[in-house]
Amino acid sequence: MPGHRGKTKAKKPKPIVNVHSVARLPSEEFIGLVDDIERAEGWNTRVKVLCEFLQLPDLSRRSGLKKVHVNFNEVYHNIDDVYVANIGNEKITGTIIGIYTKMCADAILRDKLFQKGLVTKITPLINIPATRYLALRALTTVTHHGGVDIRKEISLESPSLLKVIQENPDDLRAAEMAISTMAHAIGAAINQEDSPAPKYTKAANIKTLIPVVIDFMRKPGVTIQLLHHGLELLTHPVLHCWSECKANSPLQDLLVACLRSADLTVRVSALGGLLRLEALSSEDDQRQFDPHKLMAAIERRFPDHLVDILTDYGTMRCDTFLTMSSTADNQKAMMKCAQDKDLYSLGLKLAELITRTEFSIAEGGFQMQDPRTGRIELNRDIGLPFIMWSDALPHCARAILAKGRPGEEDLADMITAKFFIIRSRIPDAIEAAKRGLQRNPKFAYFYYVITLGKDHYEGLRSAKKGLKCPKMTPFVRFGLLHRAVELAGNLGVCRIQESSPGDRKYDEGVAFLMSAMEDAKVYVTEAPPDARHMKNVLYWYICLTLTIKGPETPADLEELQVAFKKLGYADEFSVLLGTVPPRTQLRLTQQNIVKRYPTAVQEWKDLIARFDEVMTDERPISLEKAEDDLAAWLDDLHLDHGEEDEPYPQRCSHPRVSPNTVALYRCSWCSNPSAALRKCSGCEKARYCDGGCQKSHWSEHKVTCRT
Numbered sequence: 001m002p003g004h005r006g007k008t009k010a011k012k013p014k015p016i017v018n019v020h021s022v023a024r025l026p027s028e029e030f031i032g033l034v035d036d037i038e039r040a041e042g043w044n045t046r047v048k049v050l051c052e053f054l055q056l057p058d059l060s061r062r063s064g065l066k067k068v069h070v071n072f073n074e075v076y077h078n079i080d081d082v083y084v085a086n087i088g089n090e091k092i093t094g095t096i097i098g099i100y101t102k103m104c105a106d107a108i109l110r111d112k113l114f115q116k117g118l119v120t121k122i123t124p125l126i127n128i129p130a131t132r133y134l135a136l137r138a139l140t141t142v143t144h145h146g147g148v149d150i151r152k153e154i155s156l157e158s159p160s161l162l163k164v165i166q167e168n169p170d171d172l173r174a175a176e177m178a179i180s181t182m183a184h185a186i187g188a189a190i191n192q193e194d195s196p197a198p199k200y201t202k203a204a205n206i207k208t209l210i211p212v213v214i215d216f217m218r219k220p221g222v223t224i225q226l227l228h229h230g231l232e233l234l235t236h237p238v239l240h241c242w243s244e245c246k247a248n249s250p251l252q253d254l255l256v257a258c259l260r261s262a263d264l265t266v267r268v269s270a271l272g273g274l275l276r277l278e279a280l281s282s283e284d285d286q287r288q289f290d291p292h293k294l295m296a297a298i299e300r301r302f303p304d305h306l307v308d309i310l311t312d313y314g315t316m317r318c319d320t321f322l323t324m325s326s327t328a329d330n331q332k333a334m335m336k337c338a339q340d341k342d343l344y345s346l347g348l349k350l351a352e353l354i355t356r357t358e359f360s361i362a363e364g365g366f367q368m369q370d371p372r373t374g375r376i377e378l379n380r381d382i383g384l385p386f387i388m389w390s391d392a393l394p395h396c397a398r399a400i401l402a403k404g405r406p407g408e409e410d411l412a413d414m415i416t417a418k419f420f421i422i423r424s425r426i427p428d429a430i431e432a433a434k435r436g437l438q439r440n441p442k443f444a445y446f447y448y449v450i451t452l453g454k455d456h457y458e459g460l461r462s463a464k465k466g467l468k469c470p471k472m473t474p475f476v477r478f479g480l481l482h483r484a485v486e487l488a489g490n491l492g493v494c495r496i497q498e499s500s501p502g503d504r505k506y507d508e509g510v511a512f513l514m515s516a517m518e519d520a521k522v523y524v525t526e527a528p529p530d531a532r533h534m535k536n537v538l539y540w541y542i543c544l545t546l547t548i549k550g551p552e553t554p555a556d557l558e559e560l561q562v563a564f565k566k567l568g569y570a571d572e573f574s575v576l577l578g579t580v581p582p583r584t585q586l587r588l589t590q591q592n593i594v595k596r597y598p599t600a601v602q603e604w605k606d607l608i609a610r611f612d613e614v615m616t617d618e619r620p621i622s623l624e625k626a627e628d629d630l631a632a633w634l635d636d637l638h639l640d641h642g643e644e645d646e647p648y649p650q651r652c653s654h655p656r657v658s659p660n661t662v663a664l665y666r667c668s669w670c671s672n673p674s675a676a677l678r679k680c681s682g683c684e685k686a687r688y689c690d691g692g693c694q695k696s697h698w699s700e701h702k703v704t705c706r707t
Contacts, residue, residue, distance in 0.1 A: 046095040065106040094131040101138040136177035143184035151188035156203045175216045176226040183233040191236040206237045206244045235273030256596040257604035259546045262612040268496040278588035293578025318528045326360040347396030351411040355473040364389045393419035417449045444472035451483035460487040464672035481523045482533040488516035517544045530573040538567045539586035669697035
């Protein structure tokens with residue numbers, strides 16, 4: 001081999017960590033170790049004694065933890081030999097648990113220790129007064145650093161944790177650590193989309209857990225950490241244990257009262273909990289339309305006060321009139337096509353109707369009377385390639401394309417997308433819409449179609465882009481606004497709950513909420529009073545007003561009286577048109593909040609004030625009291641040169657809504673909220689979703705851009 005100078009003898013690697021083999025220790029040396037630990041004052045000193053004896057590396061540095069990796073089995077067995085030999089000695093077992101807990105800052109070591117049965121070693125120490133704080137602190141640390149599997153395993157120890165704090169009602173320090181552990185552990189076990197395994201819900205013992213946690217949160221002198229972890233813990237079971245949670249009125253009152261906190265994170269956590277509480281017991285929203293019910297309602301006449309509302313808005317602009325006239329126009333167009341067989345002309349008419357109202361393409365078919373039986377049946381021999389009217393859409397789209405007239409390709413793609421929507425083939429509809437946008441990025445209906453997909457980020461981006469299109473019908477505009485409100489509202493609530501203040505995701509979540517609120521205001525002010533989605537947007541408007549404004553909202557909800565009145569009218573229109581307002585998740589959430597709000601904020605005002613003290617208290621809030629000197633050691637993980645890590649939070653304060661921060665996460669053209677916007681290279685101030693938004697904004701932006 002070129003450059004090869006011959007074989008060299010490989011050097012034997014030096015052991016990175018030198019540990020004593022406890023099994024080979026002379027009995028007097030082992031006894032001396034036990035005596036040294038027994039005489040040591042405080043857990044920190046005991047840990048140092050054992051670490052020095054076993055010649056362990058500095059576990060407060062990542063380099064030390066890495067060295068343990070190399071010789072893990074030997075290190076573990078030697079430590080465990082001491083544990084087994086002194087299983088009845090509280091000071092030694094506690095010391096060893098402290099060492100193991102420190103190792104859990106490293107994910108790989110944590111998983112290895114977990115597989116070795118770490119949790120079963122920690123749990124018994126909870127019931128021993130001398131080691132209780134140490135054991136609870138160990139569980140808190142492990143759940144803080146632990147993965148999902150470890151947290152699920154620890155959640156099975158919830159009965160022991162609950163029993164300890166029930167038997168020691170005045171021990172707020174133990175309660176803080178136990179509640180913190182359960183918040184992380186039970187959340188991983190049961191707060192998930194799929195139904196959790198029965199063993200996890202059984203261990204959580206929700207009926208007992210909720211009142212115990214609430215009782216501790218109400219005690220004077222509790223720390224802000226207990227309050228925040230208590231709130232977090234209370235919101236975990238609301239989805240899959242909703243019946244137990246709904247049976248607990250104080251829990252619901254507390255969550256509603258939290259909407260009045262000065263802390264935005266507290267308010268959003270409460271709203272998220274209240275929304276999840278209704279998720280599995282709610283009904284789906286109305287998705288079908290019966291034209292016969294509409295005609296029957298019109299024949300019965302509307303009450304005078306509703307007629308006045310429609311007249312004030314403009315009867316011809318209201319959904320009821322537009323739907324009725326569109327249904328009639330659709331029938332006329334079909335009858336004309338039956339006569340002239342002109343699918344192209346029918347397609348042009350359908351394209352006009354599609355952007356007029358949501359249920360413009362009513363289902364139906366050509367009928368005839370059977371001369372033998374006298375029954376009305378579908379006419380299958382009318383000379384058209386379709387029988388049911390909705391089946392005409394793809395044929396009309398092809399007829400339009402066959403004509404080859406410039407600009408009409410958009411109409412063909414729109415008709416195709418509408419056909420897929422009627423057939424509930426949303427992915428196919430989105431594909432047709434995207435194909436159209438490649439050709440014409442200013443066609444608003446295509447953006448509306450994309451908002452119906454499962455990708456909420458893409459949907460919100462499309463809604464905001466669509467609203468910037470120069471031409472669109474009122475139906476398309478209000479459809480885009482409705483989707484923008486729903487998508488941004490959901491994304492905002494989720495984003496803030498999944499992140500921490502100062503994170504980009506958190507700021508993005510705030511921007512989502514503000515965007516949803518702005519669009520909701522526009523919708524409830526400008527949309528027809530009988531619009532089908534008026535109820536849904538008003539639900540969001542009411543919930544977002546309380547969540548965003550917090551304590552600025554009057555306790556009597558006077559500020560929302562206009563919205564309540566509009567919601568009442570929207571319900572009346574819905575009932576008159578043959579649809580009792582569905583008990584949707586949003587409707588139930590809004591009703592629960594409004595019903596409880598005035599009394600809940602009064603009952604829980606003292607607790608909410610304690611939540612808010614941190615908003616003005618600039619002193620760092622310690623994570624543990626000084627008497628447990630091991631806590632400081634467990635938290636003291638130094639970084640070696642060149643390594644970076646996220647700082648451990650020293651307080652749980654969260655910012656109020658800052659308009660300046662929000663503006664940084666909104667596209668300068670379409671106002672789409674996102675943390676992934678790109679800056680203008682000229683001024684570095686304007687931000688855009690993509691090149692399309694930047695190009696559209698350039699005619700305005702070039703005046704101020706620093707080029």
